[in-house]
């Protein structure tokens with residue numbers, strides 16, 4: 001992990017309330033799929049955790065939803081050419097063993113962004129992507145998602161793709177397809193539904209968790225979650241990716 005002062009290349013809206021921010025680091029930084037960064041926004045003592053969506057040479061792209069004051073300031077105050085302070089790469093990320101050839105991605109809301117990084121890193125595998133959006137107005141990253149061998153889009157209101165969430169779309173295929181591993185990120189109810197639908201199927205599955213964070217590097221314990229064995233884990237340092245059976249959802 002290191003702190004870099006990067007140069008903003010682009011910071012533009014790509015869907016309703018969603019921005020894509022690309023910045024250039026001075027040197028190329030190796031980032032694994034599912035890792036995240038902590039972005040410093042001037043005037044805010046705490047950095048904001050955001051997943052790395054694309055890492056191409058020195059160019060890193062993150063996509064973020066406008067939520068509170070921090071993300072709104074990020075959208076309005078960091079135009080191309082501005083300098084931005086970023087800690088990266090953070091967390092463990094998703095890992096697919098060489099024998100895991102057929103990968104299912106199940107993403108909902110801003111949870112689709114870390115999963116897009118899996119598509120780039122495992123371009124040699126068969127990726128089946130089940131991606132859920134609130135509505136058509138939130139749909140984005142069409143060309144990146146289009147790299148999947150199979151892409152199923154769903155929206156909560158049925159305005160685009162299937163009506164429903166990504167887990168429902170995934171469940172429809174689960175009977176026909178033999179997945180080697182499942183990677184997921186999204187709201188907790190979605191992750192719980194995924195856990196339920198995989199119960200007893202014997203398919204390894206990993207989820208990326210979102211918790212409020214202070215430091216992002218394992219020092220403050222703000223992000224602690226409960227493990228199923230009764231112990232605790234720091235989402236920033238021990239995660240954010242966990243085997244689905246290892247954490248309480």
Ligand SMILES: Cc1cc2nc3c(=O)[nH]c(=O)nc-3n(C[C@H](O)[C@H](O)[C@H](O)COP(=O)(O)OP(=O)(O)OC[C@H]3O[C@@H](n4cnc5c(N)ncnc54)[C@H](O)[C@@H]3O)c2cc1C
Pocket residue numbers: 036046047048049050051052062063064065066067068069070071072110113114209210211212213240
């Ligand atoms: C590992 C990880 C990866 C993430 N990746 C993405 C992503 O790719 N795209 C995206 O849009 N969002 C992502 N988030 C959520 C994002 O961090 C929050 O939406 C953002 O911090 C909100 O900041 P704010 O100042 O706008 O909101 P405020 O509510 O004003 O924030 C107040 C404080 O709470 C923290 N906070 C608020 N909501 C969250 C949250 N959901 N998760 C963690 N901290 C939160 C903020 O960092 C800040 O310290 C990720 C979170 C984590 C933990």
Ligand code: FES
Pocket residue numbers: 212213214215216217218219220221222223224234235236237
């Ligand atoms: S955010 Fe500080 S320990 Fe995880």
